[in-house]
Amino acid sequence: MILVVDVGNTRIKAAVFEDATLFEIFVFSKIELQKNIKNILKNFEKITDLVVSSVGDVEKQSFLDYNNVLNVHFLSHEDSFPFYNRYSTPKTLGIDRMVLAAGATLVFPNQNRLVIDAGTCVTYDFVDEKNNYLGGAIAPGLRLRYEALHNFTAKLPLLSLESPKDLIGTSTAESIHSGVVNGFVYEIDGFIDEYKARYSNFIIILTGGDTDFLAKRLKNTIFANSNFLLESLNQTFQYKIKND
Ligand SMILES: Nc1ncnc2c1ncn2[C@@H]1O[C@H](COP(=O)(O)OP(=O)(O)O)[C@@H](O)[C@H]1O
Numbered sequence: 001m002i003l004v005v006d007v008g009n010t011r012i013k014a015a016v017f018e019d020a021t022l023f024e025i026f027v028f029s030k031i032e033l034q035k036n037i038k039n040i041l042k043n044f045e046k047i048t049d050l051v052v053s054s055v056g057d058v059e060k061q062s063f064l065d066y067n068n069v070l071n072v073h074f075l076s077h078e079d080s081f082p083f084y085n086r087y088s089t090p091k092t093l094g095i096d097r098m099v100l101a102a103g104a105t106l107v108f109p110n111q112n113r114l115v116i117d118a119g120t121c122v123t124y125d126f127v128d129e130k131n132n133y134l135g136g137a138i139a140p141g142l143r144l145r146y147e148a149l150h151n152f153t154a155k156l157p158l159l160s161l162e163s164p165k166d167l168i169g170t171s172t173a174e175s176i177h178s179g180v181v182n183g184f185v186y187e188i189d190g191f192i193d194e195y196k197a198r199y200s201n202f203i204i205i206l207t208g209g210d211t212d213f214l215a216k217r218l219k220n221t222i223f224a225n226s227n228f229l230l231e232s233l234n235q236t237f238q239y240k241i242k243n244d
């Protein structure tokens, strides 16, 4: 059994797998890390490996503490991945993006693939049908947009995510919701449309904390799976074991 951990910039997500079977998912904050890992290990005594993908600022030591009871693996760009990395700065490519690209490559073989991860940032990652990872885009995520409007202005309140009533915002709050939510949805659909203009055929996977909110608002057909990164972590690790 393995425990995979995805350290994002907002939250930590973890999951227990045995081969392809997902047993349970856990979502928690950085300060709850130790408590959660301890509990998971207590409840799943068969866990032998801890696989970590981190783009957040959690100390490596928090995981290395378990080195005496488990094999601890930190995924990095030095591991084996099932695609050809054509990014011009492969060492600065986010490991979460590499894991998503690996998952897409393994789960949807021999086709063009676009992964959209709507987390703290929204990231776009494209792997072509010949398994070339080309790159994509990084933009502010949904929550970050609300925060940026508040943090960098004198008068705008910090609002929580809400569906805009209309395109035309008729109050400060409605204008913010329209700008953030409608803007985000148009942007993602716009990106997809531009990819479609370049590639006639590709599968689109949407994941990240805002998956469910976005999936029903996009005009394009996508494959929505908020667990795709955790599942891809399992896939990437299985691939690494076979190829190292
Ligand atoms: N309980 C929650 N706490 C924080 N963000 C949440 C929560 N539920 C949904 N979200 C949404 O998830 C997004 C962050 O996604 P997530 O995948 O957790 O990010 P990351 O992988 O970067 O840590 C935010 O834009 C926010 O709107």
Ligand SMILES: CC(C)(COP(=O)(O)O)[C@@H](O)C(=O)NCCC(=O)O
Binding pocket: 008, 009, 010, 055, 092, 093, 094, 095, 096, 097, 117, 119, 120, 121, 122, 123, 138
């Ligand atoms: C773009 C990211 C901040 C996304 O992080 P997330 O939203 O998943 O927390 C992360 O993938 C990262 O730090 N990337 C490094 C730059 C790059 O991928 O080129």
Ligand SMILES: [K+]
Binding pocket: 117, 118, 119, 120, 121, 122, 123, 208
């Ligand atoms: K992301």
